[in-house]
Amino acid sequence: MNINISNLISGIMVMSLGALFLILSFGINTSSSELFDAAFLPQVYTILLIAFGLVITVNAFNKRNDERGENNYRGPVLAMITMIIYIFLxxxxxxxxxTFLMILSFLLLVKFKHKILLIIVPIIGILLIYLIFDLLLNVPIPMGLLFQ
Structure with a gap:
């Protein structure tokens, strides 16, 4: 039986995160008894996340071989490690x-070659986030311990 290890690992991790977030979403305090309360949308998203993880896991057992070979799980694992580091940073x-470091890491992970765009893309991304969320919508953005 041919098993795609990267899909298997990715699917299990996605389903695990979805299950964790689904459990956490049941702890959202809502004062209303309506169907569409504050916990509704996070629960829908986490159920979809679990479903997509299940699809990825089932596809890991597909009979077709992946063209890239057996050791193609390096990229997804590095992407997940990058996201975990990002969450803790x-x-x-x-x-x-x-976010700047995360975008830069993902560009390096996919072997982006253009040196100027390697710096410009994360800067533009951060500027757009700043303009939209901080200036336009007045959403408080975490500044971190280093900048307080």
């Missing part, structure tokens, strides 16, 4: 610096 370095 936000409270320390702040959202903007952590």
């Amino acid at each position: 936000i409270p320390v370095t702040g959202y903007y610096l952590a």
Whole structure:
């Protein structure tokens, strides 16, 4: 039986995160008894996340071989490690610096070659986030321990 290890690992991790977030979403305090309360949308998203993880896991057992070979799980694992580091960096370095580093890491992970765009793309991404969320919508962005 041919098993795609990267899909198997990714699917299990996505389903696990979805299950964790689904459990956490039941703890959202709502004062209303309506169907569409504050916990409704997070629960829908986490159920979809679990379903997509299940699809990925089932596809891991597909009979077709992947063209890239057996050791193609390096990219998804590095992407997940990058996201975990990003989540832990936000409270320390702040959202903007952590997001800049995360976008830069993903560009390096996919072997982006253009040196100028390697710096410009994360800067433009951070500027757009700043303009939309901080200036336009007045959403408070975590500044982190380094910038407080």
